[in-house]
Amino acid sequence: MTARRGKPVLLLVLAGLALLLAGLAGVYWGTAELSWGARLEALLRLPGAERHLMLIIWEWRLPRVLMVALVGAALALSGVLMQALLRNPLADPYLLGLSSGASAVATAAIVWLPAAFVASIGLPLLAFAGAMLAFLVTLGLAFSPARGLDRLVLILAGIAVSLFFQSVSAFFLHIADPHATRAALQWLMGSAAGTVWRDLLPLAVALPLVALVSLRFSPMLDAVLLGDERAAALGVPVSWLRSGFFTAAALLTGLSVAGAGIVGFVGLIVPHMARLLIGATHRRLIPLALLLGAIVLVLVDLLCRIVLAPQELPLGVLLALFAAPPFILILRRVRHGI
Amino acid sequence: MKTLPLFAAAAGLLLAATPTLAQDRQIESCETVSSFTTAPSRVITLNQQATEIMLALGLEGQLVGTAYLDDAIPARWQAAYDSVPVLAEQYPAREVVLAQNPDFLFAGFNSAFGEKALGSQEEWNALGIGTYLVNVECRNLHPADVKLTTAPLFTDLERIGALFGVEDRAAAVADDIRSRLDAVADADPGQGRRAFLYDSGTETAFSAGCCGAPGLLLDAVGLTNIAAEVEGRWADLAWEAVVTGAPDVIVLVDAEWSTAAEKIAYLKADPVLSELDAVRHERFVTVPFSATVLGVRFIEGVEGLGADLAALGQ
Numbered sequence: 001m002t003a004r005r006g007k008p009v010l011l012l013v014l015a016g017l018a019l020l021l022a023g024l025a026g027v028y029w030g031t032a033e034l035s036w037g038a039r040l041e042a043l044l045r046l047p048g049a050e051r052h053l054m055l056i057i058w059e060w061r062l063p064r065v066l067m068v069a070l071v072g073a074a075l076a077l078s079g080v081l082m083q084a085l086l087r088n089p090l091a092d093p094y095l096l097g098l099s100s101g102a103s104a105v106a107t108a109a110i111v112w113l114p115a116a117f118v119a120s121i122g123l124p125l126l127a128f129a130g131a132m133l134a135f136l137v138t139l140g141l142a143f144s145p146a147r148g149l150d151r152l153v154l155i156l157a158g159i160a161v162s163l164f165f166q167s168v169s170a171f172f173l174h175i176a177d178p179h180a181t182r183a184a185l186q187w188l189m190g191s192a193a194g195t196v197w198r199d200l201l202p203l204a205v206a207l208p209l210v211a212l213v214s215l216r217f218s219p220m221l222d223a224v225l226l227g228d229e230r231a232a233a234l235g236v237p238v239s240w241l242r243s244g245f246f247t248a249a250a251l252l253t254g255l256s257v258a259g260a261g262i263v264g265f266v267g268l269i270v271p272h273m274a275r276l277l278i279g280a281t282h283r284r285l286i287p288l289a290l291l292l293g294a295i296v297l298v299l300v301d302l303l304c305r306i307v308l309a310p311q312e313l314p315l316g317v318l319l320a321l322f323a324a325p326p327f328i329l330i331l332r333r334v335r336h337g338i
Numbered sequence: 339m340k341t342l343p344l345f346a347a348a349a350g351l352l353l354a355a356t357p358t359l360a361q362d363r364q365i366e367s368c369e370t371v372s373s374f375t376t377a378p379s380r381v382i383t384l385n386q387q388a389t390e391i392m393l394a395l396g397l398e399g400q401l402v403g404t405a406y407l408d409d410a411i412p413a414r415w416q417a418a419y420d421s422v423p424v425l426a427e428q429y430p431a432r433e434v435v436l437a438q439n440p441d442f443l444f445a446g447f448n449s450a451f452g453e454k455a456l457g458s459q460e461e462w463n464a465l466g467i468g469t470y471l472v473n474v475e476c477r478n479l480h481p482a483d484v485k486l487t488t489a490p491l492f493t494d495l496e497r498i499g500a501l502f503g504v505e506d507r508a509a510a511v512a513d514d515i516r517s518r519l520d521a522v523a524d525a526d527p528g529q530g531r532r533a534f535l536y537d538s539g540t541e542t543a544f545s546a547g548c549c550g551a552p553g554l555l556l557d558a559v560g561l562t563n564i565a566a567e568v569e570g571r572w573a574d575l576a577w578e579a580v581v582t583g584a585p586d587v588i589v590l591v592d593a594e595w596s597t598a599a600e601k602i603a604y605l606k607a608d609p610v611l612s613e614l615d616a617v618r619h620e621r622f623v624t625v626p627f628s629a630t631v632l633g634v635r636f637i638e639g640v641e642g643l644g645a646d647l648a649a650l651g652q
Binding site for chain 2: 030031032034051052055056059060177178179180182183186187191193194196305309310311312
């Protein structure tokens with residue numbers, strides 16, 4: 001029994017160390033070819049460091065690495081919550097139409113609105129508003145006063161809302177000048193390039209809060225996995241729990257979209273990776289999923305910066321490549337019944 | 339009795355002459371060849387550089403439609419341009435093109451003959467409608483890793499001039515461009531300074547690659563492209579590469595969709611980019627988007643950039 005209890009702790013410590021190493025690697029390597037000595041000096045802010053290297057590392061790489069780590073962790077946590085509350089292993093934070101809502105508003109803003117106006121409000125804020133709008137429409141469609149939130153209807157409503165907003169995006173991409181669509185496409189494929197320190201604040205506040213609340217309610221999340229009736233019999237306020245955590249997941253997803261554009265697959269794949277390693281008990285699953293999500297995205301972002309240097313790849317390109325094999329594995333497991 | 343063989347001989351001559359007549363005028367474009375018996379008279383141009391080649395050669399009378407401008411038509415051609423109907427703001431639908439009963443389609447970007455626009459040149463040729471794509475856009479002739487020269491522009495002028503029988507006019511336009519290019523090259527306003535061409539983008543910098551017209555523009559004024567090693571016509575540079583490239587001067591592309599003022603504001607607001615020498619000393623020069631396209635107005639971009647660089651001093 002002690003061995004079984006020791007293993008999760010060890011896993012979490014290892015994952016924490018791995019995240020630290022991945023983060024250091026993300027700060028240390030990048031698009032620019034710098035000499036080893038100069039990099040070390042700049043990283044440690046030694047007096048002899050070249051000023052522009054120090055600026056690259058401290059003003060560009062560090063906020064960027066922290067941003068992808070936060071986004072990865074936030075999407076992984078949303079994935080864990082969604083998969084538990086919907087009892088659907090293929091549930092994903094974007095299932096509720098959030099990503100297509102954000103995409104539609106962002107594309108419309110890039111293509112349609114005056115650039116000065118978009119710059120003053122900020123594309124992230126507009127994207128966040130789009131995500132929340134789509135989420136509210138989905139909730140509105142799925143909620144009925146008599147029956148509360150039906151999880152099947154919610155999935156269907158999410159699909160309907162996604163399809164609607166996708167066609168809005170497609171419309172704006174079609175009418176747009178090709179020069180303008182380049183910016184929109186880059187955003188749709190996800191990228192944390194251009195992150196500055198103050199962009200980190202919303203996720204840095206929201207993520208720890210949601211993570212702590214989720215951990216506090218983890219026994220209830222475990223109970224929901226048994227089915228709504230049984231959970232209710234165990235005293236879990238299922239409808240409240242579902243509404244509350246959906247809102248929390250939507251908030252995290254919306255903030256992630258605002259931070260790094262549309263980053264797919266992390267919310268779907270990472271919770272499964274974590275479950276394979278540590279089991280489905282949420283008290284252990286949530287911390288590991290948070291760490292793994294951060295590690296995966298920090299590493300993928302690093303690869304995006306160095307594969308084609310001095311050109312840069314959007315996150316979506318490599319993520320899809322790495323996500324396909326585990327996704328097939330999950331499909332097979334689902335088919336055989338988990 | 340004597341007339342019959344004469345008729346036969348005349349008929350034979352006519353039969354023999356018809357194929358040679360059909361081969362009278364040909365124009366080669368990328369991998370296609372279009373043949374005409376007479377000069378095309380119902381021409382549709384797509385993209386600004388194609389339209390401007392026609393206007394520069396005084397061929398507006400042969401145009402039945404134009405489409406897709408990137409910026410304004412120069413004042414000297416405005417009246418001629420206005421005399422031709424504009425079919426669409428961007429690429430017209432295939433039906434709209436065919437409804438004009440054109441005999442020749444002349445395009446400035448290869449996207450015009452892409453599946454999402456008009457469809458391939460071969461499809462139009464099969465309908466008996468000739469096509470020409472400006473030589474620089476033929477991907478089979480100009481791979482992304484071979485440095486571009488101004489030769490494709492002169493090929494266009496020569497071929498279009500020959501097709502419409504205005505060789506003299508075409509030669510005059512070509513000679514004018516050649517001598518003006520030489521004059522700028524001799525003055526060497528760039529003096530080998532390192533330049534970063536900034537077209538658009540904030541997450542990454544859309545810039546000139548090694549081997550396209552934007553790179554050629556920098557070469558033509560004697561600047562050294564910081565992304566000269568990057569394959570392609572354009573390059574999506576990571577900002578870190580711009581900083582380590584340490585440009586002496588920044589060439590801003592001014593376009594409706596991304597103005598020079600917006601880009602200067604972005605460069606000055608970024609904590610790292612604002613520390614670049616070129617930004618701190620405001621060594622910015624601006625070129626219109628049309629200067630990054632190898633057409634008849636490329637030379638204006640080269641001269642304008644040259645003059646701005648000379649004014650910038652050392």
